[in-house]
Amino acid sequence: MTEKLFYKEPYTKELKAKIVRIDDKKVFLNKTIFYPQAGGEPSDTGFIENYRVIDTQKEGDEIAHILEVQSDLKVGQEVKCKLDWERRHKLMRMHTAAHLLFNVCQMFLDPGIKAVGSNIGEDKSRIDLGYEPTITPEIRQKLEDRCNELIKKKLLMKCWWDEEKPDFRWTQIDDLPKLPCGGLHVKTLEEIGKLKIIKRESKGKGKQRLEFVVE
DSSP: OOEEHHHHOTTOOEEEEEEEEEETTEEEESEEOOOOOBTTBOOOOEEETTEEEEEEEEETTEEEEEESSOOOOOTTOEEEEEEOHHHHHHHHHHHHHHHHHHHHHHHHTOTTOEEEEEEOOSSOEEEEEEOOSOOOHHHHHHHHHHHHHHHHTTOBEEEEEOSSSTTOEEEEETTSOOEEOOSOOOSBGGGGOOEEEEEEEEOSTTEEEEEEEEO
16 A cells, blocks of 8 residues: 555655555555546656656555656665656646635535536646536636635635545635545645636536636
């Protein structure tokens, strides 16, 4: 089992860990700060020693760090791990911004609105909403303005594990409705910067997509 330090220490950029298994270009460590791809959030990239990690994937209770090339690393070796921190932090900002935008949609559109999909990216992200009335440019501007008002308030993002459901994690921005999520987030909304909705798209009857960026 790989110890998942990215949950306990999401701001840790470097780590020394021990290799427990190697399978071709996949390296398995006793502990890691690399987040594996899950729930619409991309995996972390970075380095193990001088070898570039191009992908990180969950395999059962272990996490596979996929190298760009074959390595001469050995099982039992202690290695230095280093994240592509700027990329990680951008994804954390984006992910928290997605939660904020959804919470604001609950406020302005419908408290019972459903998120039916999402994708978090470095350059832009999106949320898909189960909502029938067209989200007009005027409404989009109101959503964007409210998000940025809340960002300026520097509200806290809270994350915790459910006491009754193993491996079930909750997130909550201040006192807004809590949301289940296994991804990584910034500590306060201030870190997001500024949120801008760049596009609204219909994805079929009763389904709309909002694309956004953070600046």
